[in-house]
Amino acid sequence: MDVRQYLDSTYLKTAEQAGLTLAKNKEVVVNAIQEAIDNNFKLIMIRPEFVKLAKQMIKEASSKVTVGTVIDFPKGDNSIEFKLAEATKAIKDKVDDLDFVLDYEAFKRGEIDLVKDQVLACTRLGLENNKIVKWIIEIAALDNAQIIQLSALIKNIVVANFKENEYEHVFVKSSTGFYPTKDGKPNGATFEAVKIMLENSCPLPVKAAGGVRTYEEAMEMIKLGVKRIGTSSAKAIVNGEVSQSEY
Numbered sequence: 001m002d003v004r005q006y007l008d009s010t011y012l013k014t015a016e017q018a019g020l021t022l023a024k025n026k027e028v029v030v031n032a033i034q035e036a037i038d039n040n041f042k043l044i045m046i047r048p049e050f051v052k053l054a055k056q057m058i059k060e061a062s063s064k065v066t067v068g069t070v071i072d073f074p075k076g077d078n079s080i081e082f083k084l085a086e087a088t089k090a091i092k093d094k095v096d097d098l099d100f101v102l103d104y105e106a107f108k109r110g111e112i113d114l115v116k117d118q119v120l121a122c123t124r125l126g127l128e129n130n131k132i133v134k135w136i137i138e139i140a141a142l143d144n145a146q147i148i149q150l151s152a153l154i155k156n157i158v159v160a161n162f163k164e165n166e167y168e169h170v171f172v173k174s175s176t177g178f179y180p181t182k183d184g185k186p187n188g189a190t191f192e193a194v195k196i197m198l199e200n201s202c203p204l205p206v207k208a209a210g211g212v213r214t215y216e217e218a219m220e221m222i223k224l225g226v227k228r229i230g231t232s233s234a235k236a237i238v239n240g241e242v243s244q245s246e247y
Contacts, residue, residue, distance in 0.1 A: 003218055006227065008068060008097075008207070009036045009234035010045040012177070029053070037063045041234050043097060045069070048086060051093040068097030068132075071122070074178035076101030076136070080118045087125055097132040098122075101176060104138045107150055115150075119157045127166055134171035134207055134228075139197075140179040140187040147193055151200035158204060171228065172201040177210035186211050191220065198225045213243040 011032040015025035029046055033054045036044040044054055045068040054067045069090050072083045087098050100122050107115045119135065126133035137150045151172050158170045174189040174197065181187045188210020197206045208221045209230030218229055218237045233243030 001222070003215065003222070004040055004234075004238055005042045006218065006222055006229050007041045007234040007237065008043040008045045008209075008228050008230045009039075009041045010177075010209075010230050010232050012045065012047055012070060012073065014047070026050075030057070033057050035235055036065045037061045039235060039238060041065060042228070043068050045097075045099065045230060047073075048090050048093075048095075051090055051095045055094050066096035067094075068099055068134075069095050070136075070176075071098055071100045073099075073101050074176040075105075076103045076138070077105060080114075080121050083118060083122050084125055087122060091125075091129050091131065095131065097134060098126045099134040099136055099173060101136045101138070102150070102154075104141050104150070107153075108141070108146065112153070115153065116157060119154055120161060123158060123162070123170055127162060127169060132169050132171070134173040136173045136176055136209070137197075138176060138179055139174045139189070139193040140181050140185065144193075144196055147196045148200045151197045155201045155204050167203050168205060171205050171207045172197050173207040173209050173228075173230070175210040175230075177230075177232075188212070189221070191224065194221060194224055194226060212237070213245060215240050 015022045018025050029050050033044050043066045048069045051069050058065050071086050072078045123133050135154050139147055154172050177188055179187045189208035194208050205227040207228040208226045212218050212229050212231050213233045215237050232245045236243035
């Protein structure tokens, strides 16, 4: 088992968030893409404006690394039309994976039909264009009951509306890594939450994003049953090092 093929190596900060100039932040992105190529990670996860750059670098390197991007990131509170437009642009740029941020606050307000509509419409767009779709539910903003409900909601929509051979292409994903938590609480994947997601999203696969920083933690997540791990510590994980990264 090659742990690298579970790793979505991730860099999603804007220049402002990173405290860098636009040019310096682009350098970080280029380095992250090159690192993914050099280490043969499964995927490089970057912001939408860098998808074309990543695809070009990967093509020039004759690499098999795939490219993912985030949609309506990080809050997920824009309209379905916004999500579809941003995803359509990424599809035109030849992205491989679309990681949508679900409107988890709308879900918490009880606006279930809105959430169902966005899951159906955006999943259909992705699958019709042969893309992997992942739904970020932001577990740090949810209690365990809500994690159960939201994982099951996504599963039920996919099972009711798409073919069985498409289920493996629609993930339930834990976190953005950008949700502000208090008192040192984790804003990424936890073993407890991932177990809940796995139990309630099956047969859909699960992506554990954020908080996985060591080889041992990655292996434990894989043993639980996750199919992808989103991390900015991919190289440290592969090298058996302990990363200080917050994601």
